[in-house]
Amino acid sequence: MTATALAPTAPAADVPVAPATPFRRRALAVSTVVGGLLTAAGFAATEWESGTDKLSxxxxxxxxxxxxxxxxxxxxxxxxxxxxxxxxxxxxxxxTWRVAGNVGLALSMLGALSLPGLLVTDFYDMAIRQNLPADQAVAVSDAAQALPLGVLISGPMIMLTFVGMILLSVAAWRAGFFHWTAALLVVVANVLPMAAPVGALPNIAMGACLGLFMVLVGVAGLRMTDQEWVSGTRGAGR
Known part of the structure; x- marks a missing residue:
């Protein structure tokens, strides 16, 4: 056997913490909290349509x-x-629960990377409606959505993101860092638009659920010790 093979494995609590760890942990966690607040505010600020058709x-x-x-x-x-x-x-x-965490991350990442860019379409749709008659505006907007590769950055990808978020939440709960009930916020955020597809109240509630979920994840990250962050072991460094 080599000397490396004979060396004992260091306990999780003794894993070295790099100097950059505290800043990076807080930066990711604070970004998540701020993002949750902005998301809830964005849904509240939106002028929601009164119908399900494109012109509305x-x-x-x-x-x-x-x-x-x-x-x-x-x-x-x-x-x-x-x-x-x-x-x-x-x-x-x-x-802990690495496989579920990896699967959840893989399902979530593509949609999460796509979502911010989709908001630019609001500006184009606004300009289209301001500068074209109603029927032409609807035709142009529908034509853009009908382009075949558009599905790769919308619809199914977005749904996979929410599925992955739920899976990651359950895995984080099993690891001892998160409460499983927070995953219900993601479920409610997905059910609300289907139960009440129009109107400001259900959409604002959806944004509030998603925003609160993000805030809870960020707070959980802030409450972790640097040893827990590095080792992935609950209770390390406490």
């Missing part, structure tokens, strides 16, 4: 153009925090 959506953007722009910017930066949030959850599962 386009008309809602031009009711108050400044408000629509503010909402899109808030949601863009709020959604940017989905990636640090996923990383926080993945770090919680680096030792």
């Amino acid at each position: 959506y386009l008309d809602s953007l031009v009711v108050d153009p400044l408000r629509s722009q503010v909402a899109a910017v808030l949601l863009h930066f709020g959604y940017c925090a989905l990636v640090p949030m996923l990383l926080v959850l993945a770090i919680m599962t680096r030792r």
Whole structure:
């Protein structure tokens, strides 16, 4: 046997903590908290459509153009925090429930990277509605959504992100860093649009659920010790 093979494995609590660890842990966690607040604010600021047809959506953007722009910017930066949030959850599962954590991260990442960029379409749809008659505006917007490769950055990818978030939440709970009930917020956020597809209240509630979930993940990351962050072991460094 080599000397390396004979060396005892260091306990999780004794894993060295690099000098950059505290800053990086706090940066990811704080970004997640701020992103959750921005996401909830973006949903609250949105002028929601009163119907399920495309024209209702386009008309809602031009009711108050400044408000629509503010909402899109808030949601863009709020959604940017989905990636640090996923990383926080993945770090919680680096030792316990690793397989579930890895699968959840893989399912979530592509959609999370796509979501912020989708908000730019609000600006284009707003300009289309402001500069074209209603029927032409609807035709142009529908034509853009009908392009075949668009599905790769919308619809199914977004749904996989929420599935992955739930799986990561359960894995983080099993690892001892997160409470399983927080995953219900993601479930509610997905069910609300299906139960009540139009109206401001269900959409604002959806944003509040998603934002609160992100805040809870960020707070859980802030409460971790640096030893827990590095080792993935609950109770390390306490």
